Amino acid sequence: xxxxxxxxxxxxxxxxxxxxxxxxxxxxxxxxxxxxxxxxxxxxxxxxxxxxxxxxxxxxxxxxxxxxxxxxxxxxxxxxxxxxxxxxxxxxxxxxxxxxxxxxxxxxxxxxxxxxxxxxxxxxxxxxxxxxxxxxxxxxxxxxxxxxxxxxxxxxxxxxxxxxxxxxxxxxxxxxxxxxxxxxxxxxxxxxxxxxxxxxxxxxxxxxxxxxxxxxxxxxxxxxxxxxxxxxxxxxxxxxxx
Numbered sequence: 398x399x400x401x402x403x404x405x406x407x408x409x410x411x412x413x414x415x416x417x418x419x420x421x422x423x424x425x426x427x428x429x430x431x432x433x434x435x436x437x438x439x440x441x442x443x444x445x446x447x448x449x450x451x452x453x454x455x456x457x458x459x460x461x462x463x464x465x466x467x468x469x470x471x472x473x474x475x476x477x478x479x480x481x482x483x484x485x486x487x488x489x490x491x492x493x494x495x496x497x498x499x500x501x502x503x504x505x506x507x508x509x510x511x512x513x514x515x516x517x518x519x520x521x522x523x524x525x526x527x528x529x530x531x532x533x534x535x536x537x538x539x540x541x542x543x544x545x546x547x548x549x550x551x552x553x554x555x556x557x558x559x560x561x562x563x564x565x566x567x568x569x570x571x572x573x574x575x576x577x578x579x580x581x582x583x584x585x586x587x588x589x590x591x592x593x594x595x596x597x598x599x600x601x602x603x604x605x606x607x608x609x610x611x612x613x614x615x616x617x618x619x620x621x622x623x624x625x626x627x628x629x630x631x632x633x634x635x636x637x638x639x
Contacts, residue, residue, distance in 0.1 A: 445486075453482045457497070464490045465518070465551065477507075483514075491515050498529075506530050518546035520554075520583055537590020541583050542604065549581040557581075577605050603627075 440459040443452040453461050457479045462472035467488030480495035492515045498508035508529040513521045524539040549557075557576065561569050576582050584606035589599050595616035600608045611623045622635040 449486070449488050450484050451486075452484065455479060455481075464488055485517070489518055491517075492521070516543040516546070519543045519551065533593060535591065537588055539585055540587040541585050543583050544581055553581075580604070 440453065440455040442450055443454075444450050449467065450464070455461060457476060460475050460478060460480070461469060461482060462475065463470045464482070464484050465488075475495070478495040478497050480493060482493040483491040485491045492513045494510075494512045496510040498506075500506055506529060510527045512525040514523040516522045520541075520543055521539075522541055522543050524541070526535070526537060526539065528535045561572050564572055573582065577584065584602070584604060586602050586604075586606070587600065588602075591597055597614050599612040601610040603609050605627075607625075607627055608629065609625055611625070612621075613623065614620050620637055623631045624633040626632050
């Protein structure tokens, strides 16, 4: 009997030791399924079995940078937001949800929300957004043409901005126009939302991002369809009276 007691005591000690090792080293034990009524955390990383991050939900203080092929880049400009990042199988950012809302010491509102979906290894192809201030609220859906990453990559965009910044200000417009004509830039193709004048609009744009057709209802209820040329001049207008 004493030998049996010694055996069980030893087994219990070993189990406790193994549990401590798993806890201290982070070693993976058997899969567990837990149920919680409520959890309070600063950040949650949802990962694949190999550790690849797939979704990050975070507060403002711990909000991550950007991700490209498994590497995280510094993005201090994101530290004013809380939200969620989507990351694809190769560890590249794929879109996300960010939001903020506060009133500064000067009484000015800083509020906004953006839900985006990116093209592969690229920037926003679809965005649902809302920006708010004391003077204006901008709410809308943006659909963008984004070049294939092999044509213009995220790194290319950074380099192009640096090159443009070195040019005299009078030459920068032509520099960007040349890149746009070559299909190397992101261009907004559809905007559905409101305007500064409180009209509701559907704007359809060409490959250069120029509005060519607009369906509009003004703040006072007047409906109109406009067709525009490359310079933005209205060449035909259709209203209920025509």
